[in-house]
Amino acid sequence: MTQGLATRTIHAGETTDVHGSPSMPVYNTTTFRFASTAALLDVVEGRKPGSLYTRYGLNPTIQSLEAQLASIEEAESAWVFCSGMAAETSVFFAYGRKGIVCIGDAYGGTLELLDAQLPQLGIETHLILGRELDRLEPLLESGPRLVFLETPSNPALEIIDIAAVADIAHRHGALLVVDNTFASPVNQRPLELGADLVVHSATKYLGGHSDITAGC
DSSP states (O other): OOOOOEEEEEEEEOOOOTTTOOOOOOOOOOOOOOSSSSHHHHHHHHHHOOOOOOTOOHHHHHHHHHHHHHHTTTTTTTOOOOSSHHHHHEEEEEEHHOEEEEEEEEOHHHHHHIIIIIGGTOOOEEOTTOOOOOGGGHHHHTSEEEEEESSOOOOOOOOOHHHHHHHHHHTTTTTEEEEEETTTHHOGGGGGOOOOEEEOBBTTTTOOOSSOOOOO
């Protein structure tokens, strides 16, 4: 008796596991070996994709997750971090050096970072209420080049019009980053509404089981 093999669609970030695992295995490996020094250098110097050192993100599980997250957010790419705050902090350091405007309510750790910690490092921050969008344009005229908002917000579920804020930010040459943690890509895709970057605390809905701390 013969049995036909079931076929399935391979989605972004998935691999065909040599042992037949139906989903991407979790690789707890810290480093990965190579057949030769030349093969190692190809990965280190970016000529070929591969796994190298988990702290660099060059781990097949992490790379798979990043590809899948980018796919569901309709993004060009994604980076995974050890927490949502690590992801946000990286965005602020990379794009917020000329100043950041935060609109509306946000996670307490985010507000502490913006209000108390980043200014100590020379990054100017401005906090305005969600109903004070009339203040955004004058602030952007003074120099900030990054606008941040969380919608729906944690914990008050404040809703802010992403498209309207994106329009104002882009007119002044600023980027818009949206914390999409509470909505998740199932309910909201900020990039389609004009946002330039999206961040998540994957600890919450993306993780879903209270068993990981992560961000992207």
